[in-house]
Amino acid sequence: MSFVTVLFVATALAYVAAAMLFSAHLRGRGATSERWATRTLGLAIAAHVAFLGTDYALSGRAPLSTMHETLAVLSLLIAVSFLATMRRHRLVVLGAFITPVTLLLFLGAALRGPVGRVPDGVRSALLPFHIAVNVLGLAAFALAFAVAVAYVIQEQLLRKRQLGGIFQRLPSLDVLDSLGFRLVTIGFPLFTLGVITGSFWAVRLGSASPTNFSAGQGFAVLAWLFFATVLLSRVAGGWRGRRAAIGTMLGFLCAMVAVGGYVLRGFGG
Amino acid sequence: MTRKLIVVGVSHRTAPLSIRERLAVPAEQLSAELDAVAKRAGLAEAVMISTCNRVEIIGTAEEPVRAERAMLDYWNGRVLPEQIDSHVYRHVGREAARHLFRVASGLDSMVLGEPQILGQVKDAYGVAQRTGTVGMQLGRSFERCFGVAKRVRTETALAAGNVSVSSIACDLAEKIFGDLKDRRVLLVGAGKMSEVAARSLTASGAHLYVVNRSPARAQSLAAACGGTPRPLEALATELAEADVVISSTAKQGYVVTYDLMQAVCKIRRYRPLFVIDIAVPRDVDPRIDSLRNVFLYDMDDLQKVSRENLAARERAIVPAEEIIEQELGELERFLRSVELTPTIVALRERVHGVLRAELERTLPKLAVDDASRRKLEAMCDAMANKLLHQPLTELKQGETGPEGANLVEAVQRLFGLDASAPRSGKGPQSAESPEPALAAERGSKH
Incomplete structure (x- = not known):
């Protein structure tokens, strides 16, 4: 097993441990589990950085030049931004939802498809920009997704009158709703740029005619539509709370299907 | 003789409102009332808690039975023609400390685990401090009870989840x-x-x-x-x-x-x-x-x-009682160690004092020179130390054992010592009645 693989496995195991600790904390097992969960997540991030650094040093490529590397960067970004923002607002308990998402994306990085690299014909100055805005947008959406899951669970507990440990530990509906909305607001313009630049490619490669529209592109546009609806309907009234949360979840899932398609089949769709 | 912690009171568990309301003391009269009860019942120290659900007096007395009777008589005057006796609970020693810990933790409250009672106990303690009826033993017991209440609150779910x-x-x-x-x-x-x-x-x-x-x-x-x-x-x-x-x-x-x-x-x-x-x-x-x-x-x-919240609180009763038992042990150990040191000092002074006094009386009749005199004195001290060696070792070992309190009391009685009196040099008789002890402690508060 190569050193990079060891680092990869170590990172994944640390994320698994952090996810388990966060989940234990949410279910109220052990008083110190929150601190340990945060520490373990910190450890996972450190291992993650080491993995990316080693991988870069060995391969000589920038970390964003293949899809699986992009996923590795995306998952790191999610974990770091979670720790950086949520700790201050006493929302660490949301780690129970965010860490599994991070873990799944990170594991996706291991699925090195046969056509991992961007075909030379597609290379352009726009490519790094396209990837960067998509990664940033998806990181915000991933956080919004985790917050939306927490909202749906919390609302369900309130409706079912199950006001025990999990209900007490999760933040209030209002906090979850406005946090989710803020995250979608941050992610949306970035993701929009990503979709526009993506479509630009598709047109240039001549694959964007209505008959030749790939499933990946389709899901990306569907995701964009979900997020656009979440934002617009909130402003226009009505899509608050549960509906907004479900819209956010569906949007992120569509985006993940699009990403998954690329990961499995290589760049370009 | 050592003083014992004693609690006499009525609560929602033992007395109807018609009795409690006649015993309740308004906050502004609490200090005067406390002073009067303490004097009348011969309590060395006293704290009075008066809330709508309980009225009780926690004190220390050398003769708990007599003090308890005096407190009951005092209260009986209030509830005539009824008799208070059947509505009163009374605890002495470890039981009294346990009761205090349970009350402060909310275990004895009408709404299990309610938090107000701790504030009320603290207030009552504050009044007693200002009145000057708190000495070392009660002071330590109350400090400990505040710590216990905090532990119960943070370590168990006794106060978790609202019930109203x-x-x-x-x-x-x-x-x-x-x-x-x-x-x-x-x-x-x-x-x-x-x-x-x-x-x-x-x-x-x-x-x-x-x-x-x-x-x-x-x-x-x-x-x-x-x-x-x-x-x-x-x-x-x-x-x-x-x-x-x-x-x-x-x-x-x-x-x-x-x-x-x-x-x-x-x-x-x-x-x-x-x-x-x-x-x-x-x-x-x-x-x-x-x-x-x-x-x-x-x-x-x-x-x-x-x-549901109340059920969760009820599940916390057993762990809360466990904390209380632990802390009771701690309190007893501390009080015993405080009692032990003066007893050891008093015992040593007594034995050395008797031997030296006898020596002083005999020496003039012997006409010895200085060197022989010093030898005789040294012999006296050696005799005292040899005599004391075994009892002192036993006392010190008993500090942590269960029979320690009995041992201290036995030594005090056998040798006529009074370790609890302030060491003013008056000798063992200085605190025969509890009043001087109370006065001495009040004096030391100012």
């Missing part, structure tokens, strides 16, 4: 809206219960509006809770503006119907609304709970939560 309907409603509102500051609370109808709930919500910074069939009642309730009265016709507009609605009218049939709420939801653009229906029969159509972002809790729901 109004505070549960307030908790739920916070779980929906986060901060309640500047939220609008609408009272529909003006029942007593809704007033209590409204007060706890406005205490968190919410604004209150009152809708009632009788404008006068709406006016007076609004004035009492710092809210704004609104006419009954404004119900729909107020519902559209509100965040929390508390309904408690005496009307038959629904005041807030499904159709009304459906229309209101559209106007309020589906902002979250928390409706608490505490009226029986119900004021609010239960179907509105299915409307988007409307959450309805009725009396049954709130009482179910209350029962």
Whole structure:
């Protein structure tokens, strides 16, 4: 097993441990589990950085030049931004939802498809920009997704009158709703740029005619539509709370299907 | 002889309100009352707790039985022609300390684990300190009991989760809206219960509006809770503006119907609304709970939560009692060690003193020189030390054992020592009656 693989496995195991600790904390097992969960997540991030650094040093490529590397960067970004923002607002308990998402994306990085690299014909100055805005947008959406899951669970507990440990530990509906909305607001313009630049490619490669529209592109546009609806309907009234949360979840899932398609089949769709 | 901790009192468990109310002491008279009881019952130290659910005196006395009788006589005068005896609980020694710990932790409260009692015990202790009836033994016991109450609160679920309907409603509102500051609370109808709930919500910074069939009642309730009265016709507009609605009218049939709420939801653009229906029969159509972002809790729901929280508190009784047992052990060890040192000193002084005194009396008759005199003195000291070696070793070892307290007491009785009296050099007789000890301790407080 190569050193990079060891680092990869170590990172994944640390994320698994952090996810388990966060989940234990949410279910109220052990008083110190929150601190340990945060520490373990910190450890996972450190291992993650080491993995990316080693991988870069060995391969000589920038970390964003293949899809699986992009996923590795995306998952790191999610974990770091979670720790950086949520700790201050006493929302660490949301780690129970965010860490599994991070873990799944990170594991996706291991699925090195046969056509991992961007075909030379597609290379352009726009490519790094396209990837960067998509990664940033998806990181915000991933956080919004985790917050939306927490909202749906919390609302369900309130409706079912199950006001025990999990209900007490999760933040209030209002906090979850406005946090989710803020995250979608941050992610949306970035993701929009990503979709526009993506479509630009598709047109240039001549694959964007209505008959030749790939499933990946389709899901990306569907995701964009979900997020656009979440934002617009909130402003226009009505899509608050549960509906907004479900819209956010569906949007992120569509985006993940699009990403998954690329990961499995290589760049370009 | 050592002083024993003693508790005599009545509580909601042992005495009806008719008795408790005659024994209760208003806060402003507590100090004078405490002073009088302590003197009369010959208590060396005393604290008096008087709340609506209990009146009790915790003190230390050398003769607990006599002190207890004196306290009962004092109280009997208050409740004539009834006799207080059958309503009183009394505890001595370890039992008394356990009782104090249980009371402060909320284990003996009417609502299990309620937090107010700790504040009341602290207040009572403060009054006693100012009155000058707190010495080392009670001081240490109370400090320990505050620590115990804190441990029970943080380490067990005894005080977790609210059990009163109004505070549960307030908790739920916070779980929906986060901060309640500047939220609008609408009272529909003006029942007593809704007033209590409204007060706890406005205490968190919410604004209150009152809708009632009788404008006068709406006016007076609004004035009492710092809210704004609104006419009954404004119900729909107020519902559209509100965040929390508390309904408690005496009307038959629904005041807030499904159709009304459906229309209101559209106007309020589906902002979250928390409706608490505490009226029986119900004021609010239960179907509105299915409307988007409307959450309805009725009396049954709130009482179910209350029962669950209370059950969780009850499960915490055993761990709480365990903490209390641990801490009782700690307190006993400490008090014993405090008692032990003066006993050892007194025993040593007594034995050395007797031998030296006899030597001093005999020496003039012997006509010895200085060198021989020093040898005789040294011999005296050696005899004393040899005699004392075994008893002192036993005493020190007994400090941690269960028979330690008995041993200390036995030594004090056998040798006529009084280790608990302040060491003023007056000798063992100085504290035969408890009064001087009390006076000495009061003096030392100032």
